[in-house]
Amino acid sequence: GQNIDQPTEMTATEGAIVQINCTYQTSGFNGLFWYQQHAGEAPTFLSYNVLDGLEEKGRFSSFLSRSKGYSYLLLKELQMKDSASYLCAVRDLSSGTYKYIFGTGTRLKVLA
Amino acid sequence: EAQVTQNPRYLITVTGKKLTVTCSQNMNHEYMSWYRQDPGLGLRQIYYSMNVEVTDKGDVPEGYKVSRKEKRNFPLILESPSPNQTSLYFCASSGTGSSYNSPLHFGNGTRLTVT
Numbered sequence: 001g002q003n004i005d006q007p008t009e010m011t012a013t014e015g016a017i018v019q020i021n022c023t024y025q026t027s028g029f030n031g032l033f034w035y036q037q038h039a040g041e042a043p044t045f046l047s048y049n050v051l052d053g054l055e056e057k058g059r060f061s062s063f064l065s066r067s068k069g070y071s072y073l074l075l076k077e078l079q080m081k082d083s084a085s086y087l088c089a090v091r092d093l094s095s096g097t098y099k100y101i102f103g104t105g106t107r108l109k110v111l112a
Numbered sequence: 113e114a115q116v117t118q119n120p121r122y123l124i125t126v127t128g129k130k131l132t133v134t135c136s137q138n139m140n141h142e143y144m145s146w147y148r149q150d151p152g153l154g155l156r157q158i159y160y161s162m163n164v165e166v167t168d169k170g171d172v173p174e175g176y177k178v179s180r181k182e183k184r185n186f187p188l189i190l191e192s193p194s195p196n197q198t199s200l201y202f203c204a205s206s207g208t209g210s211s212y213n214s215p216l217h218f219g220n221g222t223r224l225t226v227t
Contacts (some may be wrong), residue, residue, distance in 0.1 A: 021155075033215050042202060042218040043155075051212065087155070089216075095164050098208060099142050100216055104154035 002026045004103035011109045016020050020073045020086050020106045028094025034062050034073045035087040036070055037105065047073070064083055075108075083110045113194045117221035125193055125227055130223045133188045133222050135203030142208045144186040145170070145216070146178065148199040155202070161186055162208065193226045198223075 049064035157170030207214035
């Protein structure tokens, strides 16, 4: 079947580095996305991986290993405004059409 | 500005009173989708559309209808709302094909309460 797992909650300190892991199972993998979502707001796109390796975008980096069904989002130099939920999503093409499968999200609290 | 616009932002209604949540995108995206988000359950797909006049059920389609008569619009219809449809709803769109790395763009959400 299709499944995405990520930790429910994480806590880190301002200025630190945090890694949020995501594991997935899908038969028609076609890309992995990370989104940030503040409470009550829309998810906003952070990063995209379709090939193995690391993608870096400023303070945010995302890594993918397709053979392991594993990704992580790395946030550096944490700021208070980074307190939010982080959603891992996989795009699946096994049905012949685009299907986006979301994890339940990791709520990150950044402490002063 | 490229965006997905959904209305209304907040809606309180009573059981059984038909309602429509509108969704429009100005990015010429082929793919559009509706999600509901509930605490502890994450984003669950209700319906999606790969193009005009092509719609398909997602994971939780019961109690909902959609239509895709034009590329830019994808309204969500609740013919007879029930309290278990109280939720936060998001419309989203993305490119397809050559836009393979196009992420989903989300609207601002509609918080629906059915009493």
